[in-house]
Amino acid sequence: MKVSWNIFKMDLKNISKNWVAAILIGGLVFLPSLYAWLNIYAAWDPYARTDQLPVAVVNEDKGALVRDEQIDVGDELIKTLQDNKDMDWTFATKKEAMDGVEYGDYFAAIFIPEDFSSKLGTVISGKPQKAEIEYYVNEKLNSIAPKITEKGASVIVEKVSSRFISTVNGVVLEMFNDLGIEIEKDLPDIKKFEAYVFDIQKQLPSIHQTLEGIVGDANSAQKIIKKAQKMMPEVQQTTSEGLQTINDTISQLTVAQKRLESASPRIKADLEKVSTITKETNAFLKKVQQTELDFTEWNRVKKELDERVTGSIGKLEGLEQDLTNVKELVEQLNQADSGELESSSSSQPIDAALEKAGNLKDQIQELQNNARTIDVLVQGEEERMKNSINDLQQIAENTSIQADSFLEEYVNTIEPFVREEITQALKTLRNAKGQLLEVQKTIPEVERILVSTDGDLNEGKQQVQKALNEYPYVYDKVNQLANRIESIQAETDINEIIELLQNDPQAERSFFEEPIILNENKLFPIKNYGTGMTPFYTVLSIWVGCLLLISLLSTDIHREGQFTSRQIYVGRLFTFGLIGLLQTLIVTIGDILLLGVTVKEPLLFILFGMLISMVFMSIVYTLVSVFGDVGKALAIVMLVLQIAGSGGTYPVMLLPEFFQWINPILPFTHAIDLMREAVGGIVWARATKDLIILVSIGIFMITFGVLFKKKVNKATNRLLAKSRETDLFH
Incomplete structure (x- = not known):
């Protein structure tokens, strides 16, 4: 290890003394960063500049007349797009649009046909x-642009569809709302109808009985009408006879009226005569009282008195006869007018007059009788004769008073009464005659009405009979309806239906325009596309940096026999690793500070990058150090496989099965996942798994290099020497 460390220090010393080497190494340190930064910046937020993508829009919509209202959906869409900045919308003719798409001036063209509005308007038809909207795209210009423009066309369709759906549903919901209000207004009537149906159901038996009764009554009525029709000739005859009787009675009354007119002066004259005689008698007796009479004189006075009284009696007897005649006339009038009972009542004034005439005659007769007997008294005493004369004078005076009273009563009461009776009787008879004449005129109409009524009654009886025949069907249907109403009442409350129909049309229209609102909740928010691609391009730049190093720097020392293969492998690994760490520090710190990538855990982002650099360097360096040029090819092949299969750009589920199969064993897969955890937010269960796998790969590659470099180099050196014979390989 000490020797290997010395080799590392020697490499650092040589680089520091050789300015060319230092410049080259410096370039190798910065060059991978440029690769990452330029790609991240280029992909920073491409969808924010879709307004620079030219898309042609052609509107050929001619509009339509729907329910007497002009609609022009195409024109409304154009107005909407004029305010839309999602793309560079260009409004052109059909020829301009097609030429533009063909020559590449437009990425796509959208055509609104002339029947666009009319077809939308058919929604109210059966x-x-x-x-339809036509969409034309030139896919050879760019592989991503057609997807973006297609999304724009889809947005247009969605906007038109949502607006149209909201409008149509708004109209329908307004109708539902009006219907709900009308039903609510008519709810009392609906309740009444339900009660009416149930009431009919209860009344059906009595209705049946009523129908049967109507048929029976119709039969009885027809019999009555037939009988009435048979009686019409008799009615006609009775009416004619009644008219004849009334005419006869009027003639009789007219004659009676004339008789009264002729008798009335005579009766008045008789009464006046009686009154005059009684007054004269009274005056005569008063005069006698004042005279001394002898027997001879008294006989003369008595004779004169007797003649006066006899004349009065005769007049009174004639008056009685006249009054009796008047009474008979009145009784005839009343019998013809109203009947026996009223006749006896109406003749009472005449009876009273007769009674008074009789009383007056009795008093006058008493006066005569007393005057005739007074001669006997004269032979007796003179005083008694004077008393008798006084009595006669008193009787005469009373008789005179009664005669005047009787005359006054006749003139003021009896005669007006009799005249009124005759006049009333004539008026009544004339009215009766008019009514009978009207009845006589009406008889033909009555006969016609009876015939018509008989026909209508017969037809009505037939209809009722028909209803009676249909009763079983009606009975069944009414019961079905009542049962159905009861079932509906049990299942549904009409108030709930009304509440459902009544709505806010504007709110409902807004609902149908956007029935679902997507509430996006980002657990690990990524600010933009560039930030999302930073893990991939950073990891890629680290691998590319490793490839640049092994392409320009040698993995071996050309001083033969001075160092062993193992010492050279470890020593140069330190050199390559140090340069790789510098590359990674520059690219990760530059991502954060220079590009402004939003990293949730910046320190871990740098540390994870350094770990990935060491693992990648162990892989690439080991492959080249052990396998030589073959190792370089293997490193490039691994780069290609990892770019496609690591899921750095597309989800691994969208990749072909081969790449899905190799994805878990690719270092890129775990390196990108680890960097994503640092950028978006750490989930340590995932991060720990990736760390373990990466560290394991690094340890495995270093162990492989330490153990197998010497053995494998012998075989690869022979292959290298053979390849150099062609002067094509260095």
């Missing part, structure tokens, strides 16, 4: 059609 046969909706899907709208």
Whole structure:
């Protein structure tokens, strides 16, 4: 080991004394860093500059008329893209777009066809059609650009689809909301309908009985109508007879009215005569009272008084006859008008007049009788005769008063009453005549109505009979409906349905436009793509640095016999390892300070890099030191395999099966994982596993070099000497 250490110090001394060697070694130290830094910087954030990718957009949409409303989805999309900075959108004609894609001026072209809006509008029809967007891409220009532009086209489709879905669902949800409000308004009616159905279900037996009763009543009504139709001729005859009777009665009343008119003056004259006679008699008796009469004179007075009284009695008897005639007339009027009961009531004033006429006649007769008997008293005493004359005068005075009263009552009460009775009777009869005439005119219409009613009743009876025949079907359906309502009530609450239908259309529209929100939670956040690629390019630069060293520096010492193979291997390993560590320090520190890569554990990032450098150097150095030029080829082959199979750029699950198989045994796999842990955040279970595997590989390679360098070099030296004979290899 001491000799090996001396070889290491000798190499450092030689480098420090030879400025050319120092410059070359310095270049080898910095060169791998440039490889890592340039690649990391180039891949720092390529997707942030997609706005520089030219993509042509062609809008040929002609719009459409949907439910009397003009829509132009293509135009709305163009307006949206004008404010979108995801790509360099260029709006062109179809020819310009296709020529641009073909010649490479545009990476892709998106075409919105002329029927774009019209096809979207078919969603309200019975046969909706899907709208299409044409996408053209020139994939030969770049392998990544088509994927980016394809993502842009997909975003356009997603935006249009989400906007369209939100709009359509918004309209539908507004309809649902209105429907929910209407159902809520109609909920009392719905409840009433449910109650109505259940009530009908309960009433079905009574309905059946009612229908049967209607049929029976219809039959009875038809019999009555038939009977009425048969009675119509009799009604016609009775009406005609009634009219004849009324006409006869009116004639009779007219005659009676004339009789009254003729009798009325005579009755008044008789009453006035009686009144006059009674007054004269009273005056005469008063005069007699004041005169001294002898027998002869008294006979003359008595005779004159008797003549006066006899005349009054005659007039009263004529009056009684006239009043009797009037009574009979009134009774005839009332019998023709209203019947026997009212007739007796209406003749009461005439009866009272007759009674008064009789009383008056009785008083006058009493006066006459007293006057005739007074001669007997004259033969007796003179005083008694005077008393008798006084009595006669008092009777005469009372009779005069009653006669005046009777005359006044007749003029003011009896005659107006009789006239009113006649007038009322004539009016009643004329009204009755008018009504009978109207009835007579109506009889033909009644006959027509009876015929029509008979037909309608027959038709109605048939309909009711039909309903009665359909009753079993109706009974079954009503019960089914009632059972269905009960089932629905048991399964669903209509208030829940109303609550479901009622919504906030704007909120629901927003939901359907973006039904799922992706909440991204980064456990180990990586700031950008460059940071994510830093582990891969840093590890790659370390390996490349190892390849540069073994390409320019010799792994052997050309002083034969001075050092053993093992001493040379270990001594030069120290030299190569030191230069590798310097390379790694520069590249890792430069990643953090120069490029500004965000590293979660910067110290561990540097230390892990130094460990990886030692392991990589042990691998590459051992291969070249032991196998010579063959080892160089093996190191390059390992580089190629590790770039493809380590999962540094693509997930290992996406690689072919061969690379998935060799992935766990590749040093790159564990070196990149270890550096990723330092960049994103340490999970020590993973980091420890990677450390163990890397350290194990390094120990194995150094042990292999120490043990097998001398033996393998003998074989490789012969091969090397043979290859140099061609002057092609150094």
